[in-house]
Amino acid sequence: MTEAAVKTRPPADKPAPAVPRGKTAKNLSGHIVEIVSDSGEGAQRCGQALGAIAARMGNGVWTVEIIPAEIRPPARSVAGGSGNRIRLGSGPVTNGGNETDLVIAFNEQVLLGRVRTGELKPGCTILLESMWRESRDNRIAASYVETHDQLVVAGYKVIEAPMERECRTIVADAKRGKNMFALGMLCSIYSFDLQLGRDQIARTFGKKDASVIESNVKLLNAGFDWAESNLEFKYRIPATRSTEPQMVIDGNTALALGVLASGMEICAMYPITPATSVSHYLSAAFEKVGGIVHQAEDEIAACTFAIGASYAGKCAVTVTSGPGYSLKQEGIGLAVMGEIPLVIINVQRGGPSTGQPTKVEQGDLMTSIFGSHGDAPKVVLAPGTIEDCFYSVITARKIAETFNMVVVVLSDASLATSQTPFTRPQFSEAWLAPPIDQSEVGEGQKPYDWNPVTGLARRFIPGQPGGMHTLTGLAHDELSHVAYDPDTNERSLRARSHKLAALQKTLTPPPVFGDPKGDLLVIGWGSTKGAIEEAVTNLREQGHKVSSLHLTFLQPMAPGIKEIMQRFKKVITIEGNWSDDPNDEIIDESNRRYSAVAMLLRSRYLIDVDCWSEVRGQPIKPNSIERVLLEKLKKK
Amino acid sequence: MTIHATECLLRMHDQHHELEDYQSGVPRWCTGCGDNAILAAVQRLCRDEDLRPEKTMFVSGIGCSSRFPHYMKTYGFHGIHGRALPVAEGIKMARPDLNVFVNTGDGDCCSIGAAHWIHAIRYNMNMTVMLHDNQIYGLTKKQASPTSPRGTKSNTTPGGSYLEAMQPLTVTLGVQNVSFVAQAVDWIPEVLYDIISKAFKHKGFSFVRIIQRCPEWLPNTFEPWMQDPLRTLLLTHENGLTLSPNLSKVYKTQERHDPMNINRAREIASLQDPIPVGILYNNPNVPCYEDIHNIGQQRSTRYIKAGLEAEFDKFTIWPQAADGKIQPGA
Incomplete structure (x- = not known):
């Protein structure tokens, strides 16, 4: 530890109780918890801190940001909820999982937003800030009581938590600090080591005044104590710590680290959600290790600047999302024609047009493969995990320079902002390119x-x-x-x-997850990997002969895929892009539009590949996939 | 190892370049096209400055003028319409050791690439930009361009173009960070050469608007100015152009203009008759983007590894990094 770190380490006000008072912790294999507040109330920071603490406990973690599309949406609005969703597990967690088991909500409106999008498990536990009941504004008080009562009637276990009141005994403005009170509650609920919570606060507020750390630690302790004294339940999720060093980052940071690791030195970009944070991280990192992020005047300039830099000998990267990708298309054609190596990272979002900037979709595969004009062959690959995000950029650069081609790396909004631990990479000289x-x-x-x-x-x-x-x-x-x-x-x-x-x-054939043959093969690509494999695992445990195949290379496709598909009675893709539902009245086999990979597989291999897709802006849940696969198995 | 004097001489001879070392192919521009004059001036410049062909780059977009790189025996990049400037910026950023020239037309620069033009002025990267302005779209067969004088009859404006012409010099001089602006005409080759030469020697974004004739689509546009030398205003200054006695005799309309005087430069820029020719603005003190924002030190494998390991440390949660400075999820 550095001296500074030691100094800022907060003193333990009192030791955490070794045994919870009068409660025994119930053992769980996993749990999903959400913290949701108005934008600016710190729920995201609370969620990130909880994820970090859980990861340090050795638990599997997957965090998903709950992001409103606006920077400052109106307070107490259904669409304005901001926060974090943390899936905790005993072992590694590969996706955001199903519906939420426990929620802490700072007001009833943001909570309603989560209820209405179907993100909460029926009957789940809700810890709801109770201050609104006493609001001087009659409409707010009425709205609170109405929502509260409706949720109780609907079967949710609503616990009113006087977070504001408790925080006000420590700080004057509870808006700043309620999130740490909530973190304390969660440390109690999940039997996390409170010292890890204090350390996390020291890390988070390390650059600030010692008094800031001190008051936040007090709030943390208070939240912990309140939960110990007032909640009847307590959980423990036994941890199975990995033997290898672990890192926790989100997908965009992983992509940016991949850029550093590949030896690329020039990134040209134009700000666009949800890709921009790649360049935020790179801008700071390049200042330390050399390299530049060029924020160009527009997407076209970002692409052509990168093309110029690549042409002159430095393989460059440009980072964008759907609308920006469209603007780059003419430049991409030039790079194809001139055979200039170029790496393009497209962090996909909901489309078309401005669409859903903060939401996940896998809608850009076809434009990545077939985009630009004329015949413009390029390589398209898609990382399936946050760890893949890192390695895929290194691979992309290698391919770009070996084949003098454009390589598109397709990530998405889900990978971009989710965090999970993975094995710390071991540096290899082979990652870097030789000098010009x-x-x-x-x-x-x-x-x-x-x-x-x-x-x-x-x-x-x-x-x-x-x-x-x-x-x-x-x-x-x-x-x-x-x-x-x-x-x-x-x-x-x-x-x-x-x-x-x-x-x-x-390329080598992709590995089959599950048995090499069976009744049903599920094919996916990109961020759905974890959810698909979890669904397949569950169904296999129930005795179903289901396996899955995850495609990293979408263009060209690896050899052996046809042979793998032929060993199964049925094949279906699960994707996050649009496909027509064959049950819709106007849809029949002659007009049904298939999802992207299904269409590609059908045309290339002449196999009757079915598809199911969801474009709800949320990561596809394992239980949705299970339901679809069971139906597909049942069908004749 | 010692090198004999004769070998030295031989090497010097090898490294000295003649005009033909820069000439490639036979230009396919129309007879009388102003592009030919610009090409001749640029090839002469390359020879006089003894630029190493392999270290010299001509970047262009699309249009008649953008064929330029094909006729130079250097590296060339004939890209897409309007995007010559960002391509050239990428090249310069990656390779500050290269001499970068850009050839662009009035459609390429002032219309489809206008956004890049504005920002290229702001970046002020060290390159020489020649705007071949013939006030008409040539390659696509006579459509009005942003610099076509109002009333220009073209295939898209059969009754005459509707709008006042854009003035590239006033636009350029209006952008923050402008560092070099000049205007030349293709029919005074000596001054054209001098201006391009000054532009090349300026460190920064040197913008030269070259008014050029299009014999095919606008054959007579500049006839009045060619017939009457008094309708050309030559700008002279010890920090700008100095005219030969012969030229001074012919072009008697002159103004002594200090290229550091941006206010007067802006006034001159808006003149259309007489046509100003010379260096309107030259400020050597504007920083170049590539000097203030660049890749930085040479990056060895060891250096990259050390930087990367430090980043990994920041995110490592288990085991804790030795220095304790770890910030997962922060």
């Missing part, structure tokens, strides 16, 4: 000397004597001379296409 080649180009060598089989050509970089040529977005021959003749045009299109085939030859 400035050696002389031998006589007779051509800038597009396409290999007749693989389409690959050596890339010339400015500064190399003898390599002078003009890169052009026009059709061109091996010398990069503008060429309109039919043979050259076809030859160049073939070369650019065959690079995908050459990459495909290096």
Whole structure:
């Protein structure tokens, strides 16, 4: 510990009771808890702190941010709830799970928002701030009482918690600090070591005045004590600590760390939700290790700036989300035509148009594969976990530079803001690219000397004597001379296409989760991996012959997928993009629109792949998937 | 190892470049097109400055002017419409060692790429930008451009164009961080060369608007100015252009203009008749984006590893990092 860290470590006011007073903790294998408040009341920080404490206890954790679309939505509004949802488990947790078991709500309106979106388990426990009952505003008091009573009638276990009143005994403004009171309550409820809570406060407020830490610790202790004395229940989720070092980050930070680890030095971007935090993290990190984030004047400039930097020898990355990705399309075509390596990270959100900026959707797969104009082959891969986010960027850079191609990394809003522990990566020199080649180009060598089989050509970089040529977005021959003749045009299109085939030859079939054959194969991609595999595990425990396959490479697809599908009686994809429900009145087999991967699999492998998808802006829950798969198993 | 004097001389000879070392292919511009004059001036500049062809970059967008890089035996980047500037910025950021030139037209720069133009002025990256302004879309066969004088008859404005022409010089001089603005005309090659040369030597974003003739679509637009040298205002100054006695005799309308005087530069910029020619503004003290925001030190593997491990430490929750400075979820 550094001296500073020691100094700011708060003193333990009193030791945490080793045995809860008069209560025995009920053992659980997992639990889902939410803290939700008005924006600015600190529920997110409380949730993050709880996640960190749980991770330190050795529990599996998956946190999901509850984010309103606006920065300051009106107080006490149904759509304005802000907070965090934390899934706790004994072992590793791979997704946000099903409905919530326990909620702490700072007012009844934000709570209603969660009830109405169907995020709460029927009959779950609610700890509700009770101050509104005594509000001087009659409408607020009435609204509180009405909601409270309705929830009680609906079967929820509503416990009124006087958080405001208790906090006011410690601080003048309870708005600042109620979140730490809530954290104390949660430490009691889940039997977490209160010292870890105090340490977390020291870390969170480390840069602030010691008095800030002190008052927050008091609030934490008070919340703990209140819960110990007033709540009848207490849980314990036994931890099975990993033997390997663990890191906790969200998907966007993982992507940014991947950029650092890949050795990329230039990131050109334009702010867009939910991708922007990648560049926030990178901006700070680059200041320490070298490199720049260029905030361009628009998405088009971000893309073409990155293309210029890549062309000049530094593989660059641009980070965006759907609408920004659309704007980059012409630039992407240029990079394809010029065979300039480029990494594009698209953190998908709900679309089309401005859509749902803070919500999850997997709607950009088709535009990633087929986007831009003409035949513009590019590589598309999608991380399935937060850990994958890190490694996928390293892989993307390698492929981009080896094949001189555009590589699109498709993450999404769910991975972007979720946090979970994973094994700390071991640095490898192989992650980095060699220095820029400035050696002389031998006589007779051509800038597009396409290999007749693989389409690959050596890339010339400015500064190399003898390599002078003009890169052009026009059709061109091996010398990069503008060429309109039919043979050259076809030859160049073939070369650019065959690079995908050459990459495909290096891929290995994806592993099947579950038995290699059976009744039903579930195929997914991207952030749904954890939820799908959890559903499959549950169904297999019930005796169903279900397995799953997760696709990381969407373009090109790995070999062996057809053979895997053929070993199952039925195949279905689970995706977070639109597909028509065949039960809808107007939908039949001749007009049904399939979800993206289902469409790709059907057309490529001529197998009758079904699909089910959900575009509710929330991560797909394992129990929704289980229900769908059971139905699919039952169908003839 | 010692090098013999003869070998030294041979090397110097090898590294010295002639005009043909910069010439590539036969330009496919129309006879009488102003682009030809610009190409000749630029090739001469490259030779006179002895620029290493492999360290020299011409970046362009789309349009007649943007064919320019194909006729230079250097590295070239003939990209997409309107985006020459951000591509050039990316190149310069990645490789400050390269000499970067940009060739763009009135459609490319002032219409489809206008947003990039404004911001490129602000970035003030060290590059020489030539706006080939013929006041008409040529490659797509005669449509009005933003700089077409009001009333220009074109295929999209058969009754004459509706709007007043945009003035690229006033726009450029209106943007914060502007550091070099000049105007040339294709029919005075000596001054064109001098201006491009000054632009090249300025460290920063050197913007040269070159008024050029389009013999195909607007053959007579500049006839009155070519016929009457008094309708050209030549700007002279010891920190700007100095005219040869011969030129001074022909172009008698002159003004001694200090290129540091931005207010007078803005007034001159709005003149349309006489056409001002010369260096309107030259401020060597505006910082370049790549000097104040750059990749930084050379990054060795060891350096990257150390930086990365420090970042990993920050997020490691188990076991705790040795220094205790860990902030998961913060």
